[in-house]
Amino acid sequence: MAAKKLIKNGIIVTASDQYEADILIDGETISSIGFNLSSADAEVIDAKGCYIFPGAIDPHTHLDMPFGGTVTKDDFESGTMAAAFGGTTSIIDFCLTEKGRPLQDAIKTWHDKSKDKAVIDYSFHLMIGEMNETVLKELPQVIEKEGITSFKVFMAYKNVFQADDATLFHTLKAAKDLGALVMVHAENGDVIDYLTKEALENGNTDPIYHALTRPPEVEGEATGRAAQLTSLADSQLYVVHVSCAEAVEKIAEARNKGVEIWGETCPQYLALDKTYLEKPNFEGAKYVWSPPLRDKWHQEVLWNALKSGQLQTLGSDQCSFDFEGQKTLGKGDFTKIPNGGPMIEDRVSILFSEGVKKGRISINQFVDIVSTRVAKLFGMFPKKGTISVGADADIVIFDPNHERVISASTHHMAVDYNAFEGMKITGEPVSVLVRGDFVVRDKQFVGKAGNGQYIKRNKYGATSQLKQNQTLSI
Ligand code: URP
Ligand code: ZN
Ligand code: ZN
Numbered sequence: 001m002a003a004k005k006l007i008k009n010g011i012i013v014t015a016s017d018q019y020e021a022d023i024l025i026d027g028e029t030i031s032s033i034g035f036n037l038s039s040a041d042a043e044v045i046d047a048k049g050c051y052i053f054p055g056a057i058d059p060h061t062h063l064d065m066p067f068g069g070t071v072t073k074d075d076f077e078s079g080t081m082a083a084a085f086g087g088t089t090s091i092i093d094f095c096l097t098e099k100g101r102p103l104q105d106a107i108k109t110w111h112d113k114s115k116d117k118a119v120i121d122y123s124f125h126l127m128i129g130e131m132n133e134t135v136l137k138e139l140p141q142v143i144e145k146e147g148i149t150s151f152k153v154f155m156a157y158k159n160v161f162q163a164d165d166a167t168l169f170h171t172l173k174a175a176k177d178l179g180a181l182v183m184v185h186a187e188n189g190d191v192i193d194y195l196t197k198e199a200l201e202n203g204n205t206d207p208i209y210h211a212l213t214r215p216p217e218v219e220g221e222a223t224g225r226a227a228q229l230t231s232l233a234d235s236q237l238y239v240v241h242v243s244c245a246e247a248v249e250k251i252a253e254a255r256n257k258g259v260e261i262w263g264e265t266c267p268q269y270l271a272l273d274k275t276y277l278e279k280p281n282f283e284g285a286k287y288v289w290s291p292p293l294r295d296k297w298h299q300e301v302l303w304n305a306l307k308s309g310q311l312q313t314l315g316s317d318q319c320s321f322d323f324e325g326q327k328t329l330g331k332g333d334f335t336k337i338p339n340g341g342p343m344i345e346d347r348v349s350i351l352f353s354e355g356v357k358k359g360r361i362s363i364n365q366f367v368d369i370v371s372t373r374v375a376k377l378f379g380m381f382p383k384k385g386t387i388s389v390g391a392d393a394d395i396v397i398f399d400p401n402h403e404r405v406i407s408a409s410t411h412h413m414a415v416d417y418n419a420f421e422g423m424k425i426t427g428e429p430v431s432v433l434v435r436g437d438f439v440v441r442d443k444q445f446v447g448k449a450g451n452g453q454y455i456k457r458n459k460y461g462a463t464s465q466l467k468q469n470q471t472l473s474i
Contacts, residue, residue: 003027005436006039010047010397014054014386015368023052025393028435033389047397050430053367054387055089055120055394056348057374060240060264060315063093064113067319068338069329073414074320076117077449082345082412083318084120084439084447087370087429089394090384090455091344094152095124096161103138107146111454118452120434121394123378125150125183129163131170143178147456149379150181150238155222156189156290168226172233179459181262181377182230183238186222186247187214187291196335207284208277210334211292219291220246227254227261236260236460238377241317243269243291245301252310262377263311265302267343267350268293268419270314276419285327286417289317290339303360312373314351318344320415342413346406346420352398353425379458393436402428412445 005025012021012033022037023030061083064075074082076093083091095110097103103126110124126142128135128151142148153168154161163171168184175182195213199205204212223239227250230237239251242263251263268289273296276287287293305311319340321327330337348370355361361369375385383392403426408418432440439447458464 004039004042005045006037006042007045007047007052007395007397010050010052012052012387013363013367015364015372018363023387023395025433025436028392030387030389030391030393033387045397045431049399051398051400052387053087053396053398054371054385055396055432055434056087056370057380057384058083058088058091058316058318058344058347059313059374059378060266060317061091061093061344062317062319062340065094065096065319067340069336070321070326070338072319072340073322073326074318074342074344076114076122077119078412078414079318079344080117080119080122080452081445081447084432084434085412085429085445086345087348087396087398087432088120088344089396089432089434090121090123090380092123092125092150092378095126097127097129099130103135103142107142107148114454116450119439119447119449120452121455122452123455123457124148125152127152127154127161128167128171129161131167131174136174139174139178143180143459149179149457149459150183151175152183152185154185155226156185156187156192158189158193162189165225165229169229169233172230172235172237176233176235179461181236181238181460183240184226185241186219186226186239188218188222191218200333200335205333207282207288207330207334207337210288210337211274211277214290214292216244216246216294216298219244220250223247224250227251227259230254230261231257231259238262238264240264240315241266241269241291242302242311244294244298248301248305248310252305255310262313263305264313264315265306265311266315266317267347268341270299270302271350271354271423272419273299282328282331285330285337286323286341286419288327288330288334288337288339289341303355306355306369307361307365312369313377314347314369316343316347318342320413322416324416341419342411342415343419345411345413346418348429349425349427350420352400352427357426379460379462380455383464384455393433395433396429397431398427399430400427402426404428
């Protein structure tokens with residue numbers, strides 16, 4: 001158990017406030033916040049010139065995941081260590097399931113991957129690839145015993161992960177009854193399949209065709225369809241990795257009609273664009289994501305959606321592959337390039353630098369987007385996602401003026417490239433604590449594999465009262 005710590009002279013920023021105060025940590029939680037606090041037996045940490053943010057929460061990671069004929073390079077150790085350097089203190093990773101296999105088996109596989117490796121706290125979303133009596137019978141246990149209260153349905157990756165509309169609709173209805181949030185990868189997999197075959201038949205094999213065969217319309221269509229099905233099921237939906245104006249429009253339209261729909265975007269869609277896929281020497285493969293990078297003008301639409309609240313969160317969609325040996329699997333055939341990129345480390349700093357520093361969002365919105373809103377949507381608030389008495393002492397001491405250049409030569413992810421190589425950013429975590437213990441201290445890693453704890457989450461729409469361990473329905 002962590003000893004007492006007193007953080008002094010920093011400026012606390014939450015989703016709603018900004019003020020200078022001291023924070024006393026006793027063990028794993030915050031025991032007091034106030035002016036000129038003192039405690040004889042506490043270690044004093046000077047945070048002068050720094051902001052104190054609640055630990056960021058990454059709602060979208062794929063660590064140690066088999067995908068695209070290979071396995072993501074960052075596992076729960078390297079991935080969570082890199083996350084900690086970036087100011088992230090909890091992640092929610094996607095647990096893949098297989099048709100016909102008990103959900104509990106898949107969950108056990110994910111526990112085995114993470115248990116002795118994670119350096120920060122973690123939880124799982126559960127993929128739903130089929131919906132039938134067997135799956136339905138298992139779901140209450142998944143929620144009650146495992147605390148997994150979010151289900152992921154893929155509308156793309158035909159013949160791999162893609163589920164049909166009946167499965168999505170049934171999942172939405174079940175989630176409504178059980179108190180879970182349904183998440184969708186919203187792209188029309190059937191149309192992508194058609195366009196992909198057509199491209200290959202015409203000899204179009206370069207990385208740029210990954211983007212050209214997944215145009216914004218296929219994301220907009222699937223997003224609109226998922227929103228309509230959510231409305232029909234009177235359920236709740238979270239759209240992952242929103243990349244384009246067409247999808248934002250569908251989310252905004254549904255929200256305006258009262259549909260409970262939430263949207264996440266990712267750093268790559270805010271700061272990179274489609275031209276990266278045209279880099280020579282097959283380097284465009286480094287920038288292959290699904291949905292793909294878009295024309296540059298979409299970036300401002302996404303920023304405005306974060307500012308106006310039409311999109312609410314930022315996920316990393318961490319899904320990292322080496323360029324050499326993994327991305328190169330797709331030389332001569334873009335469909336064989338593993339989809340995804342390394343993003344877990346720079347997610348928070350990019351939003352701060354490109355968002356807060358450039359005046360696109362406020363500093364309170366920044367905290368809400370990377371931490372508080374995620375905790376609220378995924379049943380972790382107020383233990384996680386804020387700085388308040390009784391909350392877990394998940395804390396980031398952040399220097400807002402430090403300038404650095406992003407590079408694979410200095411990052412902590414296990415991959416051989418960084419998608420933001422050479423980008424100048426301002427603002428960096430100096431020290432990061434998880435439940436009262438330093439994981440990063442003065443930019444040095446001081447954590448330990450296995451110290452991260454599994455988080456059992458509350459049901460969607462339920463919130464816990466700190467200390468009293470009571471659940472209220474809202
Ligand atoms: O390209 C991506 N996004 N890879 C990760 C898997 C997914 O679809 O989220
Ligand atoms: Zn996806
Ligand atoms: Zn993903």
